[in-house]
Amino acid sequence: MRWSRQLLPTLREAPLEAEIPSHQLLLRAGLARRLGAGLYTFLPAGLRALRKVEQIIREEMDRAGALEVLMPALQPTDLWARTGRLETLRDVMFHVRDRQERDLVLGPTHEEVITDLVAREINSWRQLPRTFYQIQTKFRDEIRPRFGLMRAKEFIMKDAYSFDADEAGADASYRAMYSAYERIFQRCGVRTKAVEADTGAMGGKSSHEFMVLAESGEDGLVECERCAYAANRERAESATAPRIEWPEDRAPAEIVATPGARTIEQVSQYLDVAPSRLVKTLIYLADSRPIAALVPGDRELNEIKLRRATGAEALTLADDATIERVTGAPVGFAGPIGLNVPIWADLWLRGGRGLIAGANRADAHVVHVDFERDVGELAFADLAFARGGDPCPRCSDGVLREQRGIEVGHVFRLGTKYSRALGAEFLDESGVRKPVIMGCYGIGVTRTLQAVIEQNRDEQGIRWPISVAPWSVEVVVVNLQNAACVETGERLYAELGAAGLDPLLDDRDARPGVKFNDADLLGLPFRVTVGERSLARGVVEIRRRAGGDVVELPPAEAVTWLVGQVRKGLEG
RNA sequence: CGGGGCGUGGCGCAGCCUGGUAGCGCAACAGCUUUGGGAGCUGUGAGUCGUGGGUUCAAAUCCCACCGCCCCGACCA
Incomplete structure (x- = not known):
């Protein structure tokens, strides 16, 4: 892709509306633009990164044996009435009416739709277990949309639903999704922590949230300094017998x-x-x-x-x-x-x-x-919120520490709440009718994208992980007036493309400083600088955005070197 | 929903208090010069001052209503 033919509107200053670093970079690097409160347009570069996140999710879901489907965002209201969530989720749902005066909602999640499907299509233990997933747009009338893609009214979610014949199977499905999530976030270049969480409006038995640790996170969490205990602040238990030194006050009330x-x-x-x-x-x-x-x-x-x-x-x-x-x-x-x-x-x-x-x-x-x-x-x-400094509820001598995080994923054991309400039942091996046991699993895809930025950046801009970068290499032609620079830059660009590296060529007639600053801001993993100075010595400079280290190579070797580096980066 | 703030060329803002020709910086466009970390000069285009109503000879400015956006809070004791 040539910068001169792309819509890549970088901004020198962060717009006033952006509060946290990743939101500012989202706008400054030309990845997205706001349409209204909690509504965003993805520009080409942002969309490319988003598609890479989606692809990683798709690969890991498929690897875990989940089956991709696509359900409608527009859903009949009466389906929601059957589980009682028309009332409990009334305020977060967008309600619409068609020309026949039928009431519909824009789906904030899809338990009802998928369970209704399973109720119709699955009848026998022989058809279980099954896990379905989709990557689809969700609508939630958030009280206060915030922080760009972090909390939006319309966003993209990967939601998955597992259906099992018994508890052991449901546990296995849950664990399969849990480990798929670990792989997904690791591949996307974000460090996450799984914490015990409250199930909230989803209901069900227990759940874990995947948190990206970040100062700007909206969720509080506590973790034990000694053992593996970690929980959302809403969920965190207190030690059953906190050691308190009460004063020797025996005076009458x-x-x-x-x-x-x-x-x-x-x-x-x-x-x-x-x-x-x-x-x-x-x-x-x-x-x-x-x-x-x-x-x-x-x-x-x-x-x-x-x-x-x-x-x-x-x-x-x-x-x-x-x-x-x-x-x-x-x-x-x-x-x-x-x-x-x-x-x-x-x-x-x-x-x-x-x-x-x-x-x-x-x-x-x-x-x-x-x-x-x-x-x-x-x-x-146990009624009070746990907080930092409290004794750990699980181990004897650990102390809890407080952190903030961005919830990028949530996995739930649902039990039979939805299958009973919607009649998703099957006949077991002995001919007994039973409700299927469910789990549900969500990843905020657009939120994950912004969390990647929140965790991979510096003063100059984004430092994309190779796996989700909009392009893997940026070729900067320092001076368009210099024929040798242009020619070498063009040749490198063509060869990188032929080698499958999706390069971005900065062929704008701008000052070098502008291009270098934009390159740092956009933050592609590698920048190849083609300038007179190094060309005179027969080399181009390759700079790694993350480490800042520079390698000088003859143009002919640069392509091979970069292909090797990118491949290595994607494996690691 | 409650509180606070803001709506003026694409972006950031001044002007409003004290009514009287709509401005500045950046960006954009054209030309010339410049080219390894956000260039210089010259010129050009671009704004129903959020919307509607009112007061007035006259409204970006004063008054009323509405709309939008941002921040804080939303059972926080």
Whole structure:
């Protein structure tokens, strides 16, 4: 490809809209352009890189035995009603209506469609197991699209679905996808970490997320410094018996005045005690019934954990009126003592003494609280978010460390949630009708592309891994007025193309500095500089974008050398 | 959805407070010079000032409504 005939609009400055480095580079290197909030056009260079990511995914899915299909983005609403997700996913789906006034949605994911297909087409244990996948456009009405391709309203996803006759088979399918994912991300040149995750709206039994570690990541995760434990912050467990040194405070509970001190910060300042000695009392409505949830004052309640502990379907923070009715006090003075609703307390409060809690009375708190002595019936559960510095829940002496990551893949064990709802059943060897056991597996293809950039860059621009670079080699003709430069550059370009290396020729009539800076910005793995200076010595310069190391070779040898390097790079 | 900010040639912005000829830098185009890390000179083209309404002799500027975009937050105690 010749630069002069390509649409490769590089930008000197990062547009204001771009916040994180990969988003800025996406725009500056001329890979994509924004149409509207969360909507992007891929320009030729960006599309080439995207297609390479897709191809890697396709090869690894095929290698793992998955079968490629293509399902419609436009889907009948009633299919979604059958699994209950028309309601749970209502707000994230785009709803449309056709001229017959039929209600349709633009698919945010495809469990319903694929399970419906399997329900129709698979009837016997002899047809199992099967795993299907597609690479297709998804639509999600994100609350706040952000960071370019990272969180878009329309994006490309690889989604796969496995169908098995029994648990052992489902496990094998899950493991096959898990290891395919490891290979995919490794081949794309991103380092990922698999972490335990919450299954969220997908439902099912358990899941792992593949995280690209990055400062700009939207997800928090914790990992043990000693053992293999790693989990999304939403999911991370606390150690069952955290070691806490409680103060030797045996004084009887006592009500003290705390005028106007409603928040943890205010109370802790007013009484001059650390927030960790305070009890944070939250009133929730669990399936419309009020409950109290207690966590240490310096910790955050994890609603996912509270929902799991209580078994509630719907969990919402109580409104002010309910709080006042339940506690008999204005908001800000709730406490566990004398509270007449079910109480759930975080593990970190077990055995707590010398604590401070709301008095269920305006402008008052209780001090010297001893949980076992002063609070009536309550249940302990893991309720708070885990955080860095906490003991590891799996090994004896490990400590958790916090990191940020970009979720590029997610694998789920779904069980029979969808197969039961949609009648995907088969006859087993003894003629018994059973629901198929499912798994589902997603990769954000467009997000992965941007994650590659986020993790492979420097001050000058992108440093594409060979496997997904839009082109593998850029030939820079330094001076178009110099016939020898032009001729050598053209010949190299032709020979590289003939050797199968998809080169990019910068044949623009621009200053050398402009071309060099653009080459660094676009970041193709190799740059061949054809200039008078080196040509006078009978060589061209080959510079590796990643390491910056330079090799000088006669033009005739350059092609062979590059072919070898690219091949080696793709294998490694 | 709540809060904040911004909409002025392709991009980045000034002008608005205090109403009176629409500007600057970059980019683009033409010519000449220049050619190993974002060149110089000369010239040229390009803007219904987000949209609609109002006030006024006169609106980019003041008022109202709407639209779009960006940031923060969204049960965060």
